[in-house]
Amino acid sequence: MEQERRPRGRDEEGGEEEGEDRGRGGARRVRVCQFCAEKNKPIDYKNIDLLRSLVSDRGKIRPRRQTGTCARHQRLVAEAIKRARHMALLPFAGELAR
Numbered sequence: 001m002e003q004e005r006r007p008r009g010r011d012e013e014g015g016e017e018e019g020e021d022r023g024r025g026g027a028r029r030v031r032v033c034q035f036c037a038e039k040n041k042p043i044d045y046k047n048i049d050l051l052r053s054l055v056s057d058r059g060k061i062r063p064r065r066q067t068g069t070c071a072r073h074q075r076l077v078a079e080a081i082k083r084a085r086h087m088a089l090l091p092f093a094g095e096l097a098r
Contacts, residue, residue: 031067031068032068033068033070033073034068034069035069035070035073035076036070043073043076043077043080044080045081045083045087045089046084046089047080048084048090051077051080051081051084051089051090054067054077054081055081055090058093059090059091059092059094060094061077061078
């Protein structure tokens with residue numbers, strides 16, 4: 001069977017086809033790295049309050065796109081979280097659901 005070829009993404013009326021993603025790639029708020037903005041804010045494995053804000057409730061390290069940290073500070077954050085885990089200051093996994 002020969003299928004009719006037509007341009008992708010638009011139907012005859014000029015609208016988008018069903019099933020296509022609409023609304024994706026909207027305007028995102030630009031986040032500023034909190035460690036670059038506040039130069040005197042150290043990243044330390046003993047600062048548990050700061051590190052908990054950068055870890056999800058499941059115990060995973062939050063990605064840069066969620067926290068807004070720059071690449072350099074994200075590497076330092078990941079290292080500090082891993083050190084805190086080994087020192088038993090942070091759990092490797094999240095809290096148990098009861």
